[in-house]
Amino acid sequence: xxxxxxxxxxxxRDALRARKLSAGELTRAHLGAVEKAxxxxxxxxxxxxxALAMAEASDARLxxxxxxxxxxxxxxxxxxxATEGVHTQACSHILDGFKPRYESTVxxxxxxxxxxxxGKLNMDEFAxxxxxxxxYYGPVASPWLxxxxxxxxxxxxxxxxxxxxxxxxxxxxxxxxSAVAAHLCLAATASDTGGSIRQPAAFTGTVxxxxxxxxCSRWGMVAFASSLDQxxxxxxxxxxxxxxxxxxxxxxxxxxxxxxxxxxxxxxxxGRSIKGxxxxxxxxYRIDGMPAEIEALWSRGVEWLRAAGAEIVDISLPHTRHALxxxxxxxxxxxxxxxxxxxxxxxxxxxxxxxxADMYEQTRRAGFGAEVRRRVMIGTYVLSAGYYDAYYVxxxxxxxxxxxxxxxxxxxGVDAILTPAxxxxxxxxxxxxxxxxxxxxxxxxxxxTVNMAGLPGIAVPAGLxxxxxxxxxxxxxxxxxxxxxxxxxxxxxxxxxxxxxPARWW
Amino acid sequence: xxxxxxxxxxxxxxARIAVNEDEVPHLQRELNAMLSxxxxxxxxxxxxxxxxxxxxxxxxxxxxxxxxxxAGAAAVVANAPVSEDQFFVVPKVIE
Numbered sequence: 362x363x364x365x366x367x368x369x370x371x372x373x374r375d376a377l378r379a380r381k382l383s384a385g386e387l388t389r390a391h392l393g394a395v396e397k398a399x400x401x402x403x404x405x406x407x408x409x410x411x412a413l414a415m416a417e418a419s420d421a422r423l424x425x426x427x428x429x430x431x432x433x434x435x436x437x438x439x440x441x442x443a444t445e446g447v448h449t450q451a452c453s454h455i456l457d458g459f460k461p462r463y464e465s466t467v468x469x470x471x472x473x474x475x476x477x478x479x480g481k482l483n484m485d486e487f488a489x490x491x492x493x494x495x496x497y498y499g500p501v502a503s504p505w506l507x508x509x510x511x512x513x514x515x516x517x518x519x520x521x522x523x524x525x526x527x528x529x530x531x532x533x534x535x536x537x538x539s540a541v542a543a544h545l546c547l548a549a550t551a552s553d554t555g556g557s558i559r560q561p562a563a564f565t566g567t568v569x570x571x572x573x574x575x576x577c578s579r580w581g582m583v584a585f586a587s588s589l590d591q592x593x594x595x596x597x598x599x600x601x602x603x604x605x606x607x608x609x610x611x612x613x614x615x616x617x618x619x620x621x622x623x624x625x626x627x628x629x630x631x632g633r634s635i636k637g638x639x640x641x642x643x644x645x646y647r648i649d650g651m652p653a654e655i656e657a658l659w660s661r662g663v664e665w666l667r668a669a670g671a672e673i674v675d676i677s678l679p680h681t682r683h684a685l686x687x688x689x690x691x692x693x694x695x696x697x698x699x700x701x702x703x704x705x706x707x708x709x710x711x712x713x714x715x716x717x718a719d720m721y722e723q724t725r726r727a728g729f730g731a732e733v734r735r736r737v738m739i740g741t742y743v744l745s746a747g748y749y750d751a752y753y754v755x756x757x758x759x760x761x762x763x764x765x766x767x768x769x770x771x772x773x774g775v776d777a778i779l780t781p782a783x784x785x786x787x788x789x790x791x792x793x794x795x796x797x798x799x800x801x802x803x804x805x806x807x808x809x810t811v812n813m814a815g816l817p818g819i820a821v822p823a824g825l826x827x828x829x830x831x832x833x834x835x836x837x838x839x840x841x842x843x844x845x846x847x848x849x850x851x852x853x854x855x856x857x858x859x860x861x862x863p864a865r866w867w
Numbered sequence: 868x869x870x871x872x873x874x875x876x877x878x879x880x881x882a883r884i885a886v887n888e889d890e891v892p893h894l895q896r897e898l899n900a901m902l903s904x905x906x907x908x909x910x911x912x913x914x915x916x917x918x919x920x921x922x923x924x925x926x927x928x929x930x931x932x933x934x935x936x937x938a939g940a941a942a943v944v945a946n947a948p949v950s951e952d953q954f955f956v957v958p959k960v961i962e
Contacts (some may be wrong), residue, residue: 462942577924588922617927621949686905704883706955711948717958727950734884738894739901741882742870752905757918759911764919798897799904802916815922840923 365390370547370601371628377423377433384423384433388416388477391435395545398867401520403530403540405440405498406430406448408553415477422475431608432475437546438479439537441488442468443555443581447478449585452496453486455703455728464643465581466613467550467592474608479546483536486730487700488585491537491804492793495732498743499523500790503530503565503786504543506860507789508828512866520678520867529788529831531561531804537595540567542862548596548605552582554589555688556578556808559820562595563782563833566860568602568850569595571808574815577615577702584681586695587618589688589812599821599850603627606843619849622841630844631851635853636670645681646807648784648848654826655781662779662823662834665856666849676775678766683759684810689802690743690756691813696733697740703728764814771839777849780807782820782833817843821850823857826858829862868906869899 365387368376392409394653412435419433438444443461450456464472472478485495493501502524506515510526518526530539530595534551538561539547551558552570562569570593577592584590594605607628612621642663647656667673705711705724712727714720743752757848770778784806794801811818817840820833834853838846870878875895879886886894940953949956 366931459946462938462945516871516897568884573923575925614930619927620923620925621928682912683908683911686908689901690905690908690922701883705948706957708946709948714958718883719885719956722880725883726885729884731930734882735894735901736898737882737884738875738953739898742878745878745881751909754868754918755911755913756905757920758913758916759908760919760922761916762911762913764922771917780871797900799900802904803868 362725363639364404366394366544370596371598373434373547378428380423384416384419384477385413387433388412388435389477391479391546394706396544398545400538401502401504401543401867402499403483403501403536403545404437404480405452405483405536407672408447410480412477412479413648419475421657429475431471432579433477434475435477435479436471437479437482437537437540437549438468439482439534439550439552441552441583444468444481446476449583451487452484452498453728453730453733454497455725456708457728459708463581464577465580466615466752467609470608470611471550472684482540482549485533485535486733487532487583487696488552488554489696489732489736490532491556491801492529493532494790495730495731496528500553501530501535501539502616502790503528503539503787504867505565505787505830506863506866508830515866523722524790527790529564529790531564531787533557534561534595538562538567538569538693540590541565541567541595541597543867548594548601550609551595552590552592553812554585554692555812556805558593558595559808559818559835564787564831566652566831566862567595567597567751568599568603568819568821568854569593570606570819570843571811571817572606572610572847573817574841575618576610576841576843578611578616578619578816580613584680586692587699587810588695599847599854600628600631602819603616603631603847617806625844627847628844630682630847633848633850635666635848638671638776638849639774640666640671640673641676641770641778642673643676643678643778645678645759645782646780650807652785654833655784658823658832658834659779659781660688661816662853665853666779669852674775676770679769680759680766681810682763684763684813685802685806688761688809688813690752691760693740693742694753695740697744700733700737712829734820760813763810767816768812776839777842777845778837780805780835780837784831784836786826786828786830812838816840817846819846819850821838821853822860823853825860868903870895872901
């Protein structure tokens with residue numbers, strides 16, 4: 362058989378069930394690929410012994426005909442999911458040495474269904490970032506080559522810890538996106554607070570879905586902004602994402618915001634006809650300065666969906682432009698509250714001080730990186746006496762207006778909304794946000810509205826930029842409309858065709 | 868609205884993050900950049916609009932008030948940087 366890391370998750374599953382391949386072989390092939398790709402810095406922890414033991418147990422279950430939906434399939438786990446006895450730090454120094462005594466609900470469901478854990482994946486610290494540059498463990502490189510650079514040049518750049526000149530896989534789920542794109546796992550868990558699944562998926566030519574708020578349990582996920590955070594997968598195809606979400610989703614009594622509703626057969630929605638679906642095109646997403654190639658990509662997407670029998674309608678979401686500023690009040694406010702728990706007492710780093718207050722202050726100074734400190738401070742400010750109404754309450758009212766925009770178009774019969782996923786293709790590591798943090802925040806301009814309204818959104822590769830880099834389209838659905846997203850995304854994936862990654866250069 | 872240097876020091880203390888004097892001007896610039904980014908929200912008409920409390924309407928479930936987690940004290944303090952006899956140890960807070 363050819364290299365098993367080239368298979369999709371669905372193909373690998375079928376090969377295992379047909380006994381053409383064993384879980385042990387599949388896992389060893391992936392562990393080998395991970396080892397050769399260390400310079401990408403996608404994995405921060407490898408768990409080969411655990412992976413081989415899980416694969417052995419999977420082979421035994423496969424032999425007995427007791428295979429679960431993900432039996433024997435090797436995946437990577439974003440570092441913000443608590444994994445029992447294994448490094449879990451959300452790539453922050455403040456959780457130094459933390460090894461939880463419990464397993465997150467989402468990962469425990471993946472293991473219940475037979476998946477194999479390869480290791481923990483790099484991410485922006487506490488998921489705060491759009492380029493995986495705020496990680497305590499350093500930046501991740503995308504397996505896509507920068508325009509006009511060859512493999513020899515890129516290998517030299519990769520040897521430098523700063524990875525200057527190479528492309529970012531995006532963030533915050535940069536390790537997940539890079540690992541999936543580079544075939545270092547069949548799929549990965551990720552999380553999305555403002556675009557952290559969909560932007561890295563778009564930058565790396567992979568598929569990523571942020572489900573409806575409440576679809577997956579947040580129990581055991583390191584919290585960033587609790588009213589916005591949601592778990593989801595990144596994989597190489599729409600079908601693979603659907604299979605992963607089927608195992609990740611579901612009600613959990615330990616998360617009061619998880620929804621008690623049956624999990625549909627998402628895979629059955631892949632390939633379902635979209636004939637007669639009404640797809641909205643929001644005029645407010647045609648932003649100033651949008652590159653012509655993004656505009657052209659969007660138009661191509663519209664034509665593909667029309668050709669598949671969908672009805673295209675122009676719609677208006679008038680409060681769109683306020684979503685990103687309102688997000689930068691709501692998310693830091695919730696973060697400042699969530700991150701108050703890191704005090705040097707119960708877990709992680711402790712830096713001694715003159716007294717207890719000084720111990721807190723020195724610990725949090727040393728433990729949090731610059732971006733996290735900045736967001737905690739902004740959050741503290743907008744929640745502080747005298748500013749709470751002017752900033753926080755006002756932002757939450759604007760959030761209501763944003764949600765009402767979507768409710769109106771859905772009440773008018775729109776089934777889903779098509780937009781670009783990002784305002785540009787991937788940029789170089791270290792290229793953005795050093796002078797003005799807001800420059801980096803603008804990456805999420807198309808994705809953040811979805812979190813503010815709690816809706817599901819999927820990013821799917823739709824073609825290449827003029828420079829040969831992946832570009833993605835986003836489909837936004839009704840609450841719990843994930844099946845529609847998978848059906849529409851599959852049409853785009855099939856119409857766009859595969860854009861193969863350059864041959865392995867790392 | 869913008870923050871002055873005294874406000875930056877006050878926020879840092881409220882957030883329990885130590886800052887050096889030489890970092891204050893830089894932090895002030897960054898915080899003001901974020902505040903000017905969100906300033907346009909002041910012009911949005913929000914009269915009569917309820918603030919968002921739950922993004923997906925859901926009913927909170929009642930449950931029995933009982934112990935559901937039996938991890939035990941040793942597991943609770945297992946990750947503490949300093950612990951003694953299953954207690955978290957902190958610097959003295961009462962003289």
